[in-house]
Each structure stands twice: as C-alpha cells, then as structure tokens.
Amino acid sequence: MSGSPPPIGPATIDDVAELARLRWELYEEQNGDPGESFEAYVERFSRFARPALSSEDWRAWVARTDRELVGAMWLHTLHRVPVPGKHAGPIGYLTNVYVAPEHRNAGLGAQLLDRVKAWCAEQGFSLVIVWPTERSRSFYRRGGFDRPDEPLVLEVEPDGPLDRSTGRDA
Numbered sequence: 001m002s003g004s005p006p007p008i009g010p011a012t013i014d015d016v017a018e019l020a021r022l023r024w025e026l027y028e029e030q031n032g033d034p035g036e037s038f039e040a041y042v043e044r045f046s047r048f049a050r051p052a053l054s055s056e057d058w059r060a061w062v063a064r065t066d067r068e069l070v071g072a073m074w075l076h077t078l079h080r081v082p083v084p085g086k087h088a089g090p091i092g093y094l095t096n097v098y099v100a101p102e103h104r105n106a107g108l109g110a111q112l113l114d115r116v117k118a119w120c121a122e123q124g125f126s127l128v129i130v131w132p133t134e135r136s137r138s139f140y141r142r143g144g145f146d147r148p149d150e151p152l153v154l155e156v157e158p159d160g161p162l163d164r165s166t167g168r169d170a
Contacts, residue, residue, distance in 0.1 A: 005108050006070055008115050011060035013053055018069040019060065020045040026098040030133070035161050061115050063099070063108055071099040073112045075119075080126070092120050092128035097136070113143045 011019060020042040027034050034041065052058035056077070063071035074096040080088040094116065099109045120128055132140050 005106060005111060006063040006065045006103070008061055008063050008071075008112055011053060011062045011072065013050055015060075015062060015069060016046050016049045016053070017042060019049055019062070019072055022069055022072050022098050022100070023096055025100070026096070029101075059119070060096075061112055061119075063103070063112060070103045071108055071112055073097045073116050075116055075128070077125075087124070087126070089124040089126035092116075092125050094128055094130040097130070109139060110143065113139075117144070 023045060024034060024038060024041055036044075053060065057079075058074065058076055060072055060074045062069045073094060076093040076095065078091040078093060080090060082088055097109070097112075099112070117128070128145075130140055130145060132145075
C-alpha cells in the first residue's frame with residue numbers, strides 16, 4: 001500500500017455487496033472453507049445488512065479506495081433500562097472488524113477504531129465491548145480496551161454449520 005490512507009466514512013445500503021465480500025474474506029482467512037457458496041452468502045448477508053443499516057441500532061464504518069471497500073467495523077447499539085439517579089448510556093457491541101491484508105499495519109484499523117470510539121463518546125455510550133481473536137487482542141488493548149471481570153455467559157445454542165444444500169441451519 002502506498003500514499004495516504006483510504007478515507008473513512010459511514011457505510012450505506014449501497015455498500016452491502018462490498019460489506020458481504022469483506023466479511024467473506026474475514027472468515028475465509030480465519031477458517032478456510034466458509035461452508036456455503038459466495039453467492040448464497042451474499043444473499044443471506046443482504047437480508048441482514050439492508051434492514052440493519054436502515055435502523056438506528058446498527059452502524060458500520062468503512063474505509064474505501066476508488067475501487068472497493070478495504071476495511072469495516074460494525075457497531076450494534078444495546079439500549080439499557082434506565083437506572084434511577086444515574087446515566088445509563090447504551091452499550092456498543094463492536095463486531096465484524098476487518099482490514100484487507102494489503103492495508104494492515106499502516107494505522108487504518110486504528111483510524112477506524114478511533115472513529116467508532118469518538119462516535120460512541122458523542123452519543124453518550126457507557127461502554128463498548130468486543131470479543132477479540134487472540135491475534136487482535138493487542139490491537140484492542142492499544143485502542144484502550146481492557147478486560148475487567150468477565151461477564152457470565154449462557155451458551156443457549158452453539159453456532160453450527162449451515163446445511164450446504166439449503167443455506168439454512170443444519
């Protein structure tokens with residue numbers, strides 16, 4: 001990568017196909033065979049992303065070159081029940097964070113993260129959570145994330161593979 005970093009801005013409905021491609025690349029890089037065709041995944045992703053990006057509860061920031069998206073971060077807003085006598089701002093769930101390999105280690109991920117953190121601060125969020133991979137843990141620590149006491153988690157139904165013939169849960 002050469003020159004100035006790609007500009008960062010909000011994702012729009014017009015970005016859905018490119019956002020699907022980035023998420024596909026993320027999981028292909030992490031897990032190998034995604035377990036469904038790219039075309040089936042784009043359709044399934046679009047059914048989620050179009051209404052999500054049209055809502056007030058989901059936001060995505062993207063880095064774009066003249067040709068394509070090269071990075072993205074998604075934030076889901078979890079509204080909290082009001083607390084008597086206290087500000088109980090929303091909680092942000094940061095997910096689907098990805099920067100294309102040729103744009104890594106040049107500060108683009110940190111710029112995306114800074115943009116998300118600034119927006120959360122402007123909106124009065126109380127905290128932002130993320131479930132990092134082992135590889136990304138140091139990135140989030142550099143960005144100010146810390147690990148307080150761990151929350152308790154109930155795994156209701158573990159994520160499982162899709163039925164390859166239908167693209168639905170197996």
